[in-house]
């Protein structure tokens with residue numbers, strides 16, 4: 001199959017229409033973007049302003065087409081403008097944009113989530129993953145009456161003040177250890193531990209256990225590249241938190257409904273020591289619209305207003321259009337869809353690895369279900385320090401070459417590559433056809449820097 005499709009010729013294309021938009025954008029928006037990694041600062045070059053998207057493809061404002069390996073950072077699991085999701089959105093939007101009252105779609109989406117993830121008895125819908133983790137922390141603090149939280153270096157949980165310490169991709173990309181503007185009082189309640197390190201966890205709990213409300217972890221981290229939990233690590237989190245009366249929050253905003261029909265929990269659970277107490281979801285469950293959720297044990301969720309004393313609210317929470325998109329997307333996530341994701345990601349990951357090996361380029365592919373990322377370094381990555389010990393310039397050279405050949409990778413060495421069920425053989429072939437030149441670009445970058 002390789003080579004059947006000619007890659008788009010890598011020519012000195014400097015994206016004139018994107019350049020013009022970027023210059024307009026930087027005048028009115030910091031960095032010209034509404035989320036930092038989109039600016040391509042780490043990978044270099046001009047971020048492409050997209051004009052449209054369909055199936056596995058993005059088309060930029062100059063009319064150039066790209067195979068999309070970002071998939072809006074995860075949500076577009078069925079591909080762009082999937083007919084069933086489009087029909088659901090069009091149907092919903094004709095019936096009103098936002099009611100500010102409860103509506104049936106919200107119930108149906110909550111039922112779908114509860115049906116898929118066994119330990120989740122109740123959920124509340126919000127509009128972003130950030131809101132989900134922020135609210136889950138508040139509930140955990142309200143429930144336990146404690147204020148400290150444990151997070152792991154390299155895990156990203158949205159831009160929640162208390163969780164912006166050593167928070168992976170966005171910050172790693174910009175080499176910021178933490179964000180400015182987070183008060184010490186807020187970050188001071190956060191204990192950051194190395195991922196996959198049970199002794200460090202036990203030591204932190206031995207010292208601070210009585211004041212720790214919760215441990216929050218990415219179910220299988222994807223925001224420092226893919227760094228799955230080592231066997232037994234999630235169980236250790238459960239054991240230690242239970243022993244100290246702290247809650248365990250599993251952040252499945254990225255992995256939820258992507259790794260499997262019930263997310264990472266569906267791959268690794270159920271756990272002998274019991275499931276996490278709370279889960280957070282986003283990305284896939286919104287189908288490309290702003291919808292996210294947090295949920296878990298009913299007795300903990302009962303802490304939320306109006307039943308309990310923990311306040312949480314949202315003008316657009318459970319928006320009828322967003323919930324229609326999310327519901328149609330989850331309904332569309334059939335076993336065949338998950339099978340296709342596996343096939344596509346294996347084809348791309350394996351071919352990339354083979355091509356890099358052929359050129360003698362040090363790298364390691366790491367996977368979590370159909371999610372994968374490639375680190376330009378020797379040896380498995382089990383934590384953030386190891387993730388950072390990679391050849392970022394090698395990734396940049398690879399990224400630039402792929403982009404010039406019409407393949408849109410995540411513009412950071414610390415991000416997962418996302419595929420969709422709409423990535424057909426033609427789209428996969430285009431990616432594979434671009435690999436030889438991209439590997440050569442990496443080799444050239446080594447030569448240039450030595």
Ligand SMILES: *Cc1c(COP(=O)(O)O)cnc(C)c1O
Nearest residue numbers: 128129130156157158251253254
């Ligand atoms: C993307 C992400 C978030 C934040 O979600 P937003 O919708 O961007 O606020 C939180 N946690 C994880 C694991 C994520 O990948």
